[in-house]
Amino acid sequence: MNDMGEPERVTAIEPTGDPADVPGARDLVLALADDELCIGQNLGWWIAVGPFLEEDLALTSISQDELGHARALYGLLGDDIDAMAYGREPYEYLCAHITELPCHDWAETLVRHFLYDTAESVRWGALADSSWESLGAVARRALAEERSHLRHATGLLDRLLRTDAGIAHLLPLFDQLAPMACGLFDAPSGCSDEALVAAGVMACELGNQRAQWQDIVGEALAPAGYQPQWAVADPEAAPLGGRAGRRSPHFAALHAEMVEVLSIDPSARW
Amino acid sequence: MSRAVPAAVVAAVRRSVSQVCDPEYPEVTIAELGILERVSSTDGGSTVRIELVPTMLGCPALDVIARDATDAARAACAGADISIEVAFVDSPVWTPDRIAPSAVDFLAREYSVAVRRRSANASCPICGGTALEHRSDFGPTPCRSVEWCPQCRNPVEVVGRVEFPAATGAAQSSPAAMGAAQSSPVPA
Structure with a gap:
């Protein structure tokens, strides 16, 4: 109450509050952690079966990095990281569907890797100066590690797109995966990215980040005379909504694999 | 009410933890590798806090290092009623x-x-x-x-796979800069 006896006007955002308490901030971090967890788990599949030894090492090293990023992000939300990573119901995960795809074809893995790591470079960049200080520190730490991921993805893509076989094989995969990758920039339900930007949690809104990412991808593919179609061709055939808790058909098997050790020995740790 | 941790105990913990070796190189200590950042008395003086810097966020040895540091700290306290806290910190960044x-x-x-x-x-x-x-x-x-x-x-x-930020905590604030980095040559 103010001195006129009237209720104080409530402002949308309390500027002096903890940025982590801005509505949607924790859900956004959870969504990014879930993305990293699923990507890390899926890339780990390539251990010992990569098309050549160096690629085997690269994909599984990147897998380890992404799992480390998941762990750091979950760590911002609570102490029991295993419970967050493995112990939730499927509808409580907020990962984008592209991260759940198995991609057991190497070309598919490369295209997804390129789309995902370019997206990550944009979103870590938008979080590097976050008013949520520990989130900013994780983002800066992760950005330093991401550069080698980007160099790996773009180096292979550049070389392969200079060949007819590479163009014939890879470009149709962009048609298939680019629209799905847009889901990486969807906001979790109830998360207002305007509020997050206003509170300084993120430097710019998710739509803005998506546009920056699409420019980076478009620029990389322009030499091949190709521009990705970003819109989902048939929304009925590929309903998205990973951020809203809807899981793709691939999630169940992925999750079962993740919790396999834990279900044998519940006291096992990361 | 808990008593303050004597400075001599903090020093003993620091000495002991400094001798913890890296699981990958069992003759090299975490102090020599720059993983041990700080040993200090916190929480009103009732806790000894050990801050470690991860080489990489996904390093699979982190848990082993944290466990070994905790064990070394406990041994140095020799049964005294002192809380030990081991934390990996995001800043500074290890290089x-x-x-x-x-x-x-x-x-x-x-x-x-x-x-x-x-x-x-x-x-x-x-x-x-x-x-x-x-x-x-x-x-x-x-x-x-x-x-x-x-x-x-x-x-x-x-x-040293990673190009680390030039200064501790230096922000990569421009997302576009990451895009530009794709075409830069591989540093020697």
Whole structure:
């Protein structure tokens, strides 16, 4: 109450509050952690079966990095990281569907890797100066590690797109995966990215980040005379909504694999 | 009410934790590798806090290092009623420059592993050649890349895959800069 006896006007955002308490901030971090967890788990599949030894090492090293990023992000939300990573119901995960795809074809893995790591470079960049200080520190730490991921993805893509076989094989995969990758920039339900930007949690809104990412991808593919179609061709055939808790058909098997050790020995740790 | 941790106990914990060795290089301590950041008394003086800096966020040895540091701290307290807290901190960021010169020499001599620091060129641990050529960002552990020595024609493992920020906590604030980084040449 103010001195006129009237209720104080409530402002949308309390500027002096903890940025982590801005509505949607924790859900956004959870969504990014879930993305990293699923990507890390899926890339780990390539251990010992990569098309050549160096690629085997690269994909599984990147897998380890992404799992480390998941762990750091979950760590911002609570102490029991295993419970967050493995112990939730499927509808409580907020990962984008592209991260759940198995991609057991190497070309598919490369295209997804390129789309995902370019997206990550944009979103870590938008979080590097976050008013949520520990989130900013994780983002800066992760950005330093991401550069080698980007160099790996773009180096292979550049070389392969200079060949007819590479163009014939890879470009149709962009048609298939680019629209799905847009889901990486969807906001979790109830998360207002305007509020997050206003509170300084993120430097710019998710739509803005998506546009920056699409420019980076478009620029990389322009030499091949190709521009990705970003819109989902048939929304009925590929309903998205990973951020809203809807899981793709691939999630169940992925999750079962993740919790396999834990279900044998519940006291096992990361 | 808890009593303050005596400075002598903090010093004893610091000495003990400084002797903890890295699981990957069992003769090299976490102090020499720059993983041990700080040992201090916190929480109104009732807790000894040990701050560690992860080499990589996904390093699988982090849990082992934290456990060994906790054990070493407990041993130094010798049953005194003191809380031990071990934490990995995100800042400062670890870089190969944090490795002590003595450990750089030891890693070269005993493990044939080179270290890439800003302060000095990485040199081949086999022949001493300094014209190492980058081969792959990804080696046998997340923190090691693979280079090639044209002088003795051997592949060389180099600690330091990641281009670390120039200054501790320096923000990569421009997302567009990451896009630009894609086309930059691979640093030697």
